[in-house]
Amino acid sequence: MEPRRLVETTALLLGRVSYQAFAPIWPTMEDFAGYNAMPRYVVSSTLTEADPRWPATILRSVDDVAALKETDGGPIAVHGSATLGRSLADAGLVDRYHLLVFPLLLGAGKRLFSEADKDKTMLRLTEHETYSNGIQKQVFDVVH
DSSP states (O other): OOOOOHHHHOOEEEEHHHHHHHHHTTGOOOGHHHHHEEESEEESSSSOOOOTTTTEEEEEEEHHHHHHTSSSSOOOEEEEEEHHHHHHHTTTOOEEEEEOSSSSSOOOOOSOOOOOOOOOOOOOEEEEEEEHHHEEEEEEEEEE
16 A cells, blocks of 8 residues: 555655656656656756656746645655755745654754744644654644
8 A cells, every 4th residue: 555645645846956866766666656657846946957767847946836836736745855845844835744753863964944033833743653663754734
């Protein structure tokens, strides 16, 4: 059975760095067959063309993402794409977070959430599960 996030997802959105890392690999992986079959979008101000191995529509800005979100399509998933994720959150374009929490602390690395000076964002836990390896899945809806 496919995970709920994939069943509900109608499009995949990536930042340029994640797209360029995934494009040579994901099309050949059976685990990502569902994502490979749906429309893909990459947000980049520098990418000139999509990778022919994994075609995608190039969006130039978060405003383009906002316009895409207003269309008749359903939920749009973002994988990886830390910089894009922070920009989308800052623009108020995130409706749900699917987080995998690993039982370890890192002393350095990329921040998941923005450092922008803004009011708090309220979240509501809608789903959670702990796997045998200690990893926790947490799904939060953004309370608007």
